[in-house]
Amino acid sequence: MTPTSCVFCGLLAGHGEASWVARRDGALALLPLAEGRLSPARTVVLPNAHAAGFHDSSAESLQAVVLLAQEVARAMEKCIGARGVNILSASGPDSDQSVPHLHLHVIPRRKGDGLDTWPSTVTSHPLEDAWHSAVRAAMTS
Template structure:
Protein backbone atom coordinates (compact mmCIF):
# COMPACT_ATOMS: atom_id res chain seq x y z
CA UNK A 1 0.00 0.00 0.00
CA UNK A 2 1.08 3.56 -0.49
CA UNK A 3 -0.86 5.86 1.76
CA UNK A 4 0.88 9.06 0.62
CA UNK A 5 -1.63 11.03 -1.43
CA UNK A 6 -4.13 8.23 -2.12
CA UNK A 7 -7.24 8.57 0.02
CA UNK A 8 -8.16 4.87 -0.30
CA UNK A 9 -4.64 3.70 0.58
CA UNK A 10 -4.81 6.02 3.58
CA UNK A 11 -8.14 4.57 4.72
CA UNK A 12 -6.81 1.04 4.28
CA UNK A 13 -3.83 2.01 6.47
CA UNK A 14 -6.14 3.32 9.19
CA UNK A 15 -5.65 7.00 8.38
CA UNK A 16 -9.08 8.53 8.83
CA UNK A 17 -12.53 7.21 9.54
CA UNK A 18 -14.20 4.70 7.26
CA UNK A 19 -17.40 2.72 7.56
CA UNK A 20 -16.12 -0.70 6.48
CA UNK A 21 -18.55 -3.43 5.48
CA UNK A 22 -15.90 -6.09 4.98
CA UNK A 23 -12.12 -6.27 4.64
CA UNK A 24 -10.53 -9.21 2.87
CA UNK A 25 -6.96 -10.09 1.84
CA UNK A 26 -7.08 -8.34 -1.55
CA UNK A 27 -10.24 -6.21 -1.51
CA UNK A 28 -12.48 -4.29 0.85
CA UNK A 29 -15.93 -2.71 0.85
CA UNK A 30 -16.91 0.52 2.56
CA UNK A 31 -19.69 3.06 2.47
CA UNK A 32 -18.97 6.37 0.74
CA UNK A 33 -19.44 9.61 2.65
CA UNK A 34 -23.15 10.10 3.41
CA UNK A 35 -23.44 13.22 1.23
CA UNK A 36 -22.12 11.33 -1.82
CA UNK A 37 -24.29 8.19 -1.56
CA UNK A 38 -26.46 7.71 -4.63
CA UNK A 39 -28.85 5.34 -2.84
CA UNK A 40 -29.22 3.60 0.50
CA UNK A 41 -26.54 0.91 0.62
CA UNK A 42 -24.33 2.49 -2.08
CA UNK A 43 -20.99 0.76 -1.51
CA UNK A 44 -17.43 1.25 -2.70
CA UNK A 45 -15.45 -1.91 -3.40
CA UNK A 46 -11.73 -1.20 -3.55
CA UNK A 47 -8.56 -3.12 -4.23
CA UNK A 48 -6.25 -3.33 -1.21
CA UNK A 49 -3.24 -2.96 -3.51
CA UNK A 50 -2.78 0.42 -5.11
CA UNK A 51 -3.59 0.46 -8.82
CA UNK A 52 -5.11 3.40 -10.64
CA UNK A 53 -7.63 1.35 -12.59
CA UNK A 54 -8.47 -1.84 -14.41
CA UNK A 55 -5.60 -1.24 -16.84
CA UNK A 56 -2.83 -1.56 -14.28
CA UNK A 57 -4.34 -3.80 -11.58
CA UNK A 58 -2.96 -7.29 -11.26
CA UNK A 59 -5.30 -10.03 -12.45
CA UNK A 60 -5.42 -11.47 -8.92
CA UNK A 61 -6.39 -8.09 -7.41
CA UNK A 62 -8.94 -7.42 -10.14
CA UNK A 63 -10.45 -10.88 -9.66
CA UNK A 64 -10.69 -10.43 -5.88
CA UNK A 65 -12.22 -6.98 -6.24
CA UNK A 66 -14.83 -8.15 -8.77
CA UNK A 67 -15.59 -11.19 -6.63
CA UNK A 68 -16.37 -8.85 -3.75
CA UNK A 69 -18.50 -6.69 -6.06
CA UNK A 70 -20.54 -9.83 -6.76
CA UNK A 71 -20.88 -10.69 -3.06
CA UNK A 72 -21.96 -7.14 -2.19
CA UNK A 73 -24.48 -7.16 -5.06
CA UNK A 74 -26.01 -10.43 -3.91
CA UNK A 75 -26.16 -9.21 -0.32
CA UNK A 76 -28.02 -6.08 -1.43
CA UNK A 77 -30.68 -8.29 -2.99
CA UNK A 78 -31.14 -10.50 0.06
CA UNK A 79 -30.88 -7.88 2.80
CA UNK A 80 -32.32 -4.77 1.13
CA UNK A 81 -34.61 -6.23 -1.52
CA UNK A 82 -32.62 -4.59 -4.33
CA UNK A 83 -33.86 -5.86 -7.69
CA UNK A 84 -30.56 -5.07 -9.37
CA UNK A 85 -27.41 -3.00 -9.09
CA UNK A 86 -25.45 -0.55 -11.15
CA UNK A 87 -21.71 -1.19 -11.01
CA UNK A 88 -19.87 1.99 -11.90
CA UNK A 89 -16.16 2.39 -12.59
CA UNK A 90 -13.92 5.02 -14.12
CA UNK A 91 -10.30 4.05 -14.77
CA UNK A 92 -7.49 6.38 -15.67
CA UNK A 93 -7.01 9.97 -16.79
CA UNK A 94 -9.80 11.29 -18.97
CA UNK A 95 -12.41 8.96 -17.46
CA UNK A 96 -13.70 11.35 -14.78
CA UNK A 97 -12.18 9.09 -12.13
CA UNK A 98 -12.48 10.96 -8.83
CA UNK A 99 -9.98 8.89 -6.81
CA UNK A 100 -7.03 7.41 -8.73
CA UNK A 101 -7.29 4.00 -7.03
CA UNK A 102 -9.14 0.98 -8.44
CA UNK A 103 -12.69 1.06 -7.10
CA UNK A 104 -16.21 0.17 -8.11
CA UNK A 105 -19.42 1.81 -6.98
CA UNK A 106 -22.10 -0.79 -6.31
CA UNK A 107 -25.45 1.00 -6.29
CA UNK A 108 -28.56 -0.98 -5.35
CA UNK A 109 -31.60 -0.35 -7.51
CA UNK A 110 -35.35 -0.70 -7.14
CA UNK A 111 -38.16 -0.08 -9.63
CA UNK A 112 -39.19 3.56 -9.65
CA UNK A 113 -36.30 4.74 -7.45
CA UNK A 114 -35.84 7.83 -9.69
CA UNK A 115 -32.07 7.33 -10.01
CA UNK A 116 -30.51 7.60 -13.46
CA UNK A 117 -26.97 6.26 -13.62
CA UNK A 118 -26.84 5.61 -17.36
CA UNK A 119 -24.88 8.10 -19.50
CA UNK A 120 -27.08 10.42 -21.50
CA UNK A 121 -24.35 12.07 -23.57
CA UNK A 122 -22.16 10.62 -26.34
CA UNK A 123 -18.45 11.15 -26.89
CA UNK A 124 -17.40 13.55 -29.62
CA UNK A 125 -13.91 12.00 -29.92
CA UNK A 126 -12.91 10.95 -33.45
CA UNK A 127 -10.48 8.02 -33.36
CA UNK A 128 -7.94 7.20 -36.05
CA UNK A 129 -9.52 5.62 -39.18
CA UNK A 130 -8.05 2.16 -38.46
CA UNK A 131 -9.03 2.02 -34.78
CA UNK A 132 -11.13 -1.15 -35.09
CA UNK A 133 -8.44 -3.07 -37.00
CA UNK A 134 -5.78 -1.91 -34.55
CA UNK A 135 -7.88 -2.83 -31.52
CA UNK A 136 -8.57 -6.31 -32.86
CA UNK A 137 -4.87 -6.81 -33.66
CA UNK A 138 -3.87 -5.74 -30.15
CA UNK A 139 -6.32 -8.24 -28.63
CA UNK A 140 -5.09 -11.20 -30.72
Protein backbone atom coordinates in the same frame (compact mmCIF):
# COMPACT_ATOMS: atom_id res chain seq x y z
CA MET B 1 -0.09 9.46 -7.13
CA THR B 2 1.73 7.20 -4.73
CA PRO B 3 0.17 4.81 -2.22
CA THR B 4 1.26 7.14 0.59
CA SER B 5 -0.77 10.03 -0.87
CA CYS B 6 -3.80 7.97 -1.93
CA VAL B 7 -6.90 8.56 0.22
CA PHE B 8 -8.02 4.93 -0.16
CA CYS B 9 -4.56 3.62 0.76
CA GLY B 10 -4.70 5.87 3.81
CA LEU B 11 -8.04 4.37 4.86
CA LEU B 12 -6.68 0.87 4.26
CA ALA B 13 -3.74 1.71 6.53
CA GLY B 14 -6.08 2.88 9.29
CA HIS B 15 -5.72 6.64 8.74
CA GLY B 16 -9.11 8.29 8.86
CA GLU B 17 -12.52 6.84 9.52
CA ALA B 18 -14.33 4.53 7.17
CA SER B 19 -17.62 2.69 7.44
CA TRP B 20 -16.44 -0.77 6.36
CA VAL B 21 -18.96 -3.17 4.87
CA ALA B 22 -16.59 -6.12 4.33
CA ARG B 23 -12.89 -6.91 4.49
CA ARG B 24 -11.49 -9.78 2.44
CA ASP B 25 -7.95 -10.93 1.67
CA GLY B 26 -7.66 -9.05 -1.63
CA ALA B 27 -10.37 -6.38 -1.46
CA LEU B 28 -12.49 -4.29 0.87
CA ALA B 29 -15.90 -2.64 0.69
CA LEU B 30 -16.91 0.61 2.37
CA LEU B 31 -19.66 3.19 2.37
CA PRO B 32 -18.71 6.53 0.81
CA LEU B 33 -19.31 9.78 2.62
CA ALA B 34 -23.04 10.45 2.99
CA GLU B 35 -23.02 13.58 0.83
CA GLY B 36 -21.58 11.63 -2.10
CA ARG B 37 -24.05 8.77 -2.16
CA LEU B 38 -26.27 8.15 -5.20
CA SER B 39 -28.19 5.78 -2.98
CA PRO B 40 -28.16 5.26 0.80
CA ALA B 41 -26.58 1.81 0.33
CA ARG B 42 -24.09 2.64 -2.42
CA THR B 43 -20.92 0.72 -1.63
CA VAL B 44 -17.39 1.22 -2.92
CA VAL B 45 -15.25 -1.89 -3.48
CA LEU B 46 -11.47 -1.52 -3.81
CA PRO B 47 -8.42 -3.75 -3.86
CA ASN B 48 -6.00 -3.85 -0.94
CA ALA B 49 -3.10 -3.32 -3.34
CA HIS B 50 -2.71 0.16 -4.80
CA ALA B 51 -3.31 0.49 -8.52
CA ALA B 52 -4.59 3.66 -10.14
CA GLY B 53 -7.15 1.84 -12.26
CA PHE B 54 -7.89 -1.04 -14.62
CA HIS B 55 -4.85 -0.36 -16.79
CA ASP B 56 -2.30 -1.14 -14.08
CA SER B 57 -4.16 -3.52 -11.77
CA SER B 58 -3.05 -7.09 -11.35
CA ALA B 59 -5.33 -9.92 -12.38
CA GLU B 60 -5.54 -10.92 -8.71
CA SER B 61 -6.71 -7.45 -7.65
CA LEU B 62 -9.29 -7.30 -10.42
CA GLN B 63 -10.61 -10.73 -9.49
CA ALA B 64 -10.81 -9.86 -5.79
CA VAL B 65 -12.69 -6.62 -6.51
CA VAL B 66 -15.19 -8.18 -8.91
CA LEU B 67 -15.90 -11.13 -6.59
CA LEU B 68 -16.44 -8.83 -3.61
CA ALA B 69 -18.71 -6.58 -5.70
CA GLN B 70 -20.76 -9.68 -6.53
CA GLU B 71 -20.91 -10.59 -2.83
CA VAL B 72 -22.09 -7.06 -1.97
CA ALA B 73 -24.75 -7.19 -4.72
CA ARG B 74 -26.07 -10.52 -3.43
CA ALA B 75 -26.22 -9.18 0.14
CA MET B 76 -28.09 -6.09 -1.09
CA GLU B 77 -30.68 -8.28 -2.76
CA LYS B 78 -31.10 -10.49 0.30
CA CYS B 79 -31.13 -7.75 2.94
CA ILE B 80 -32.69 -4.69 1.31
CA GLY B 81 -34.56 -6.19 -1.64
CA ALA B 82 -32.40 -4.62 -4.34
CA ARG B 83 -33.01 -6.99 -7.26
CA GLY B 84 -30.56 -5.11 -9.45
CA VAL B 85 -27.33 -3.18 -9.15
CA ASN B 86 -25.35 -0.81 -11.30
CA ILE B 87 -21.60 -1.28 -11.18
CA LEU B 88 -19.86 1.97 -12.05
CA SER B 89 -16.18 2.74 -12.43
CA ALA B 90 -14.04 5.48 -13.91
CA SER B 91 -10.45 4.51 -14.66
CA GLY B 92 -7.66 6.75 -15.87
CA PRO B 93 -6.93 10.47 -16.02
CA ASP B 94 -9.40 11.16 -18.85
CA SER B 95 -12.33 9.32 -17.25
CA ASP B 96 -13.32 11.76 -14.47
CA GLN B 97 -12.00 9.27 -11.90
CA SER B 98 -12.32 10.97 -8.50
CA VAL B 99 -9.76 8.88 -6.57
CA PRO B 100 -6.86 7.35 -8.52
CA HIS B 101 -7.15 3.94 -6.85
CA LEU B 102 -9.13 1.23 -8.65
CA HIS B 103 -12.64 1.06 -7.23
CA LEU B 104 -16.12 -0.05 -8.23
CA HIS B 105 -19.33 1.60 -7.09
CA VAL B 106 -22.06 -0.94 -6.34
CA ILE B 107 -25.39 0.88 -6.49
CA PRO B 108 -28.48 -1.04 -5.41
CA ARG B 109 -31.47 -0.62 -7.69
CA ARG B 110 -35.20 -1.12 -7.39
CA LYS B 111 -37.81 -0.80 -10.09
CA GLY B 112 -38.99 2.80 -10.32
CA ASP B 113 -36.32 4.20 -7.95
CA GLY B 114 -35.84 7.28 -10.15
CA LEU B 115 -32.08 6.93 -10.52
CA ASP B 116 -30.69 7.19 -14.05
CA THR B 117 -27.15 5.84 -14.20
CA TRP B 118 -26.97 5.26 -17.95
CA PRO B 119 -25.05 8.00 -19.82
CA SER B 120 -27.38 10.48 -21.48
CA THR B 121 -24.76 11.90 -23.85
CA VAL B 122 -22.30 10.45 -26.36
CA THR B 123 -18.65 11.28 -26.90
CA SER B 124 -17.69 13.87 -29.47
CA HIS B 125 -14.22 12.33 -29.89
CA PRO B 126 -13.93 11.03 -33.47
CA LEU B 127 -12.07 7.82 -34.30
CA GLU B 128 -10.41 6.84 -37.53
CA ASP B 129 -12.03 4.07 -39.54
CA ALA B 130 -9.27 1.56 -38.67
CA TRP B 131 -9.72 1.78 -34.89
CA HIS B 132 -11.39 -1.63 -34.63
CA SER B 133 -8.63 -3.39 -36.55
CA ALA B 134 -5.94 -1.63 -34.49
CA VAL B 135 -7.54 -2.63 -31.17
CA ARG B 136 -8.07 -6.19 -32.34
CA ALA B 137 -4.40 -6.39 -33.43
CA ALA B 138 -3.25 -5.02 -30.08
CA MET B 139 -5.27 -7.71 -28.31
CA THR B 140 -3.50 -10.49 -30.18
CA SER B 141 0.07 -9.29 -29.65
